[in-house]
Amino acid sequence: MPARHDDLIRLDAALLALRRLTSAPPALPGLDQDGSPVEVSTMLVADAIARSAREDGCSINDVAQALTVAHSTASRLVDRAVRAGVVTRNRDADQRRRAVLRLTDGGRRLHAEAVAFRTGRLAAVTAEWSPTDVATLTELVERFAADAHPHLPTAGRTTP
Template identity: 50%
Template structure:
């Protein structure tokens, strides 16, 4: 790697470290006076945001893969989201050993509010940007995340 390539990687590393403040949030968030665990929002995102999920719901394995956690961790997170009334868990019609997780009506409303909050926050940050720059950042972040996943699997 040449010096320019190294400087670019160092710049990327610094930017990603600074992004931690943007990404890190408290474990419990306030939603109009009601506490919501961040893990509930993550589970909702895993079961509602079109991750090629089957129309019949997502399995615990699907949630684990989408959140990049162990199956047992995903199961615990789903249990918390279920206790919060955000998702339901039931047996799969195809395999009784498999649980299917689906968002409840309240969970879908919560997921939509969370999405709108995030989009408004991103819109505020990028409000002065050229739309082509926003599109380029989105495309490059997709590429980065996809390539990160392929490196992790190796």
């Protein structure tokens, strides 16, 4: 049975309202060479690389898939993250056309701080909720994310 139109309108409004919940933490220190604040896109690139959990690093294509953007867009975002000192980019020894991306120490620190910030906000928002309600919401959001982007691993199968 399809969802009611009114419910979809409410869901759309709720999702738009939540967009800022996972945005950049305002207090994270800038890592850019010029000391400017780190861009949200740089944090998303760091998150994509960290969540890939591959020992041999990941590729620009992996970042593009994780962020659901075109390869050229991912390449520009990775360039920005490299300039910010968050990511290293090296050529793959076996596949010269493939770039191998890894987080720097600063990138790992940025990722950890961003995850701590976001989970702290989630804990504050759900502080009055029962553990069962939080688990139910988590399962439903994971299901929604998996259905919206079936090619991506769900949050429950990745590591922060």
